[in-house]
Amino acid sequence: MNADKLRREYRAHSGHLLEQNVSLNPFEQFEKWFADAIAAKLDLPDAMTLATATPQAVPSARMVVLRGFDAKGFCFYTDYGSQKGKELAENPNAALVFYWRELDRQVRSTGIIEKMTSEESDAYFASRPVESQLAVQTERQSLVISGREHLTEGFQQAEQTYAAEAIPRPPHWGGYRLVPNLFEFWQGCPSRLHDRLSYTLQPDGTWKMTRLSP
Numbered sequence: 001m002n003a004d005k006l007r008r009e010y011r012a013h014s015g016h017l018l019e020q021n022v023s024l025n026p027f028e029q030f031e032k033w034f035a036d037a038i039a040a041k042l043d044l045p046d047a048m049t050l051a052t053a054t055p056q057a058v059p060s061a062r063m064v065v066l067r068g069f070d071a072k073g074f075c076f077y078t079d080y081g082s083q084k085g086k087e088l089a090e091n092p093n094a095a096l097v098f099y100w101r102e103l104d105r106q107v108r109s110t111g112i113i114e115k116m117t118s119e120e121s122d123a124y125f126a127s128r129p130v131e132s133q134l135a136v137q138t139e140r141q142s143l144v145i146s147g148r149e150h151l152t153e154g155f156q157q158a159e160q161t162y163a164a165e166a167i168p169r170p171p172h173w174g175g176y177r178l179v180p181n182l183f184e185f186w187q188g189c190p191s192r193l194h195d196r197l198s199y200t201l202q203p204d205g206t207w208k209m210t211r212l213s214p
Helices: 026-039 083-090 118-127 130-138 148-161
Strands: 047-053 059-065 068-070 073-079 093-100 105-115 173-187 195-201 207-211
Touching: 026 068, 026 093, 026 105, 026 173, 047 073, 047 083, 059 073, 059 083, 073 083, 073 118, 118 173, 130 148
Parallel strands: none
Antiparallel strands: 047 059, 047 093, 068 073, 073 173, 093 105, 105 173, 173 195, 195 207
């Protein structure tokens, strides 16, 4: 298959990404674009690629779900013993990418990952649907298993175990927060003359904005 046949033109749906029209704070600018993605009723606007690496700089990436963001950073939850959890324990440098195709927009951010507090993880776990809580009790992410029946049997056993009691958050599962030191906002434009604005964290805690060539 010739993938080049999938080529399409970019449209700059909301106009050009200009310095005078964006926030000087990248978190505020992300909040605006995220709200636009939700208002446009896009599928999975909270989906993001998380890239991690081993201490030897061997990378890996996967899709995860944004579960909150504020001036501290971007939050997600997973098994601490998963591949990404193990890599983050040894190398906390990571990157996130959001891509909203229908808006021709992309946001990427790099930074340092830190574990969220037990209280934060407990509160989020308690807010999850019961089926999601049971699933965390059922499996250990990234482990080799014998077959799908291993999952279904484990889920049924968890249902029986916690039929009459609250489901506790297991100690192997919890939240992470990416604390950014760089943002890049990309707006697709006609003729591939895309707009790219980068925000870099400065030693005094402010952000420096620069325009990058597409």
